[in-house]
Amino acid sequence: MVMAMKMVKAIIKPERFEFVKKALEDKGYIGMTIFEVKGRGEQKGIVLQYRGKLMSVDMLPKVQIEIVIRDENLDDLIATITGAARTGKIGDGKIFVMPVEKTIRIRTGEMEG
Numbered sequence: 001m002v003m004a005m006k007m008v009k010a011i012i013k014p015e016r017f018e019f020v021k022k023a024l025e026d027k028g029y030i031g032m033t034i035f036e037v038k039g040r041g042e043q044k045g046i047v048l049q050y051r052g053k054l055m056s057v058d059m060l061p062k063v064q065i066e067i068v069i070r071d072e073n074l075d076d077l078i079a080t081i082t083g084a085a086r087t088g089k090i091g092d093g094k095i096f097v098m099p100v101e102k103t104i105r106i107r108t109g110e111m112e113g
Helices: 014-026 071-085
Strands: 005-013 033-039 046-050 053-057 058-072 093-100
Touching: 005 014, 005 071, 014 058, 014 071, 058 071, 071 093
Parallel strands: none
Antiparallel strands: 005 058, 005 093, 033 058, 046 053
8 A cells, every 4th residue: 555645844933943843742743854944035034233233134044844744644734833833923934745755764674655
């Protein structure tokens, strides 16, 4: 039986990461890969005041979470991430979903897909 799988990439605010991680763990989604990244979206950066001068910060720190999941769990995973990451402000992040053809466990050679 072939399992259909997806790779979910969620890019979120760093201050929301612990909330997202806890929500995912509470639902049983334990395995994930985390990257500290920089980026910008519609907000095109922010303006900060530093030592009395205004500075434009073009690329903002973000956290990227990658999870490979079976198709039947996709909607629940997305709802869990959005529920924990959402602040209602610009820059909350974005989720990308991509197909995964195959996974191979290196230790055992076990394949899915």
